[in-house]
Amino acid sequence: xxxxxxxxxxxxxxxxxSEFRRGVVSCVPVLLGTIPYALVxxxxxxxxxxxxxxxxxxxxxxxxxGSEFAAIQLWTSPPHIALIVAITFLVNSxxxxxxxxxxxxxxxxxxxxxxxxxxxxxxxxxALGLADAKQRADAGITPAFSLRYYMGAALAMYLAWxxxxxxxxxxxxxxxxxxxxxxxxxxPAVFLVLMRGMWKGTAAARPWLVxxxxxxxxxLFVPGAWYVAAGAVSGLASAWLMAGDA
Amino acid sequence: MIGAATLLTIVLMxxxxxxxxxxxxxxxxxxxxxxxxxxxxEAAPGCVLISVIAPAFVSRNPADLLALAIxxxxxxxxxxxxxxxxxxxxxGLLRHFIG
Numbered sequence: 561x562x563x564x565x566x567x568x569x570x571x572x573x574x575x576x577x578s579e580f581r582r583g584v585v586s587c588v589p590v591l592l593g594t595i596p597y598a599l600v601x602x603x604x605x606x607x608x609x610x611x612x613x614x615x616x617x618x619x620x621x622x623x624x625x626g627s628e629f630a631a632i633q634l635w636t637s638p639p640h641i642a643l644i645v646a647i648t649f650l651v652n653s654x655x656x657x658x659x660x661x662x663x664x665x666x667x668x669x670x671x672x673x674x675x676x677x678x679x680x681x682x683x684x685x686x687a688l689g690l691a692d693a694k695q696r697a698d699a700g701i702t703p704a705f706s707l708r709y710y711m712g713a714a715l716a717m718y719l720a721w722x723x724x725x726x727x728x729x730x731x732x733x734x735x736x737x738x739x740x741x742x743x744x745x746x747x748p749a750v751f752l753v754l755m756r757g758m759w760k761g762t763a764a765a766r767p768w769l770v771x772x773x774x775x776x777x778x779x780l781f782v783p784g785a786w787y788v789a790a791g792a793v794s795g796l797a798s799a800w801l802m803a804g805d806a
Numbered sequence: 807m808i809g810a811a812t813l814l815t816i817v818l819m820x821x822x823x824x825x826x827x828x829x830x831x832x833x834x835x836x837x838x839x840x841x842x843x844x845x846x847x848e849a850a851p852g853c854v855l856i857s858v859i860a861p862a863f864v865s866r867n868p869a870d871l872l873a874l875a876i877x878x879x880x881x882x883x884x885x886x887x888x889x890x891x892x893x894x895x896x897x898g899l900l901r902h903f904i905g
Binding site for chain 1: 807808809811812813814815816817818819820822823824825826827828829830831833834835839841842845846847848849850851852853854855856857858859860861862863864873874877878880881882884885886887889890891892893894895896897898899901
């Protein structure tokens with residue numbers, strides 16, 4: 561189901577339960593790519609000496625997969641606390657931009673709802689929630705951002721992530737390398753479909769191309785996770801420059 | 807089952823991660839953005855998404871690149887679930903037979 565197909569009929573129906581369910585359903589294709597990674601993270605963590613209690617504590621409180629993979633790669637016994645916390649911050653710094661992109665859609669919500677909802681912000685819940693809000697805005701539906709749709713997608717991700725990382729920790733190293741099976745291609749697939757939904761013409765997409773080229777070059781030539789920050793920032797800089805031309 | 811140093815690391819990780827999640831909202835919620843800043847914010851989601859998946863575009867494995875090309879074409883015309891299924895299946899099969 562695409563985000564566009566998911567949006568219209570039930571939004572008119574408007575029931576709160578159906579909005580939540582719509583979010584859960586839209587998250588199902590994403591889970592297909594997430595669950596194998598959750599199992600692998602769990603298996604890797606036990607090899608590094610984390611217990612089947614400690615790992616779900618991490619994935620449940622931190623809930624940011626990229627930083628958890630980085631932390632487990634760097635894990636020693638005892639852990640190098642400052643290094644792991646710094647890397648976590650670096651890998652997750654893209655959340656600043658993601659939260660900023662949501663701000664125009666959150667004006668109708670009180671802070672007591674926004675702050676708990678933002679705990680569940682991850683690449684997938686953010687992308688689904690934002691793409692849905694943009695399409696509802698184009699369709700003239702107010703408020704454009706559906707908090708229950710977002711929470712449906714976010715809680716499905718959360719339960720799957722914590723549950724399957726714990727399962728991976730229990731099953732341990734009997735799991736092989738998921739890359740052999742192609743599940744990693746689920747993420748480019750999901751992200752490309754979401755970007756098609758945000759497409760506003762070639763000119764508006766030029767910053768995306770800048771991001772792609774810079775992120776790819778940095779990935780190839782600079783070790784570590786710098787490529788996400790470098791790609792995102794250079795794309796934004798080019799958007800800023802191009803807006804000045806107009 | 808839970809070591810003290812491990813617990814401290816996890817709590818600090820969770821703290822800095824939550825700060826990154828609320829940071830953009832806390833800083834921008836009461837501001838009116840200029841036209842230029844709005845243009846930047848509209849480009850931001852796509853810039854973040856494409857940067858995250860950029861490594862797939864420069865894989866050294868021809869099977870991966872071919873699978874990505876198939877997935878890319880699928881993403882331009884199909885909805886989410888068929889695109890994901892085609893992407894996963896093509897990557898799995900091409901790696902098996904080529905890579």
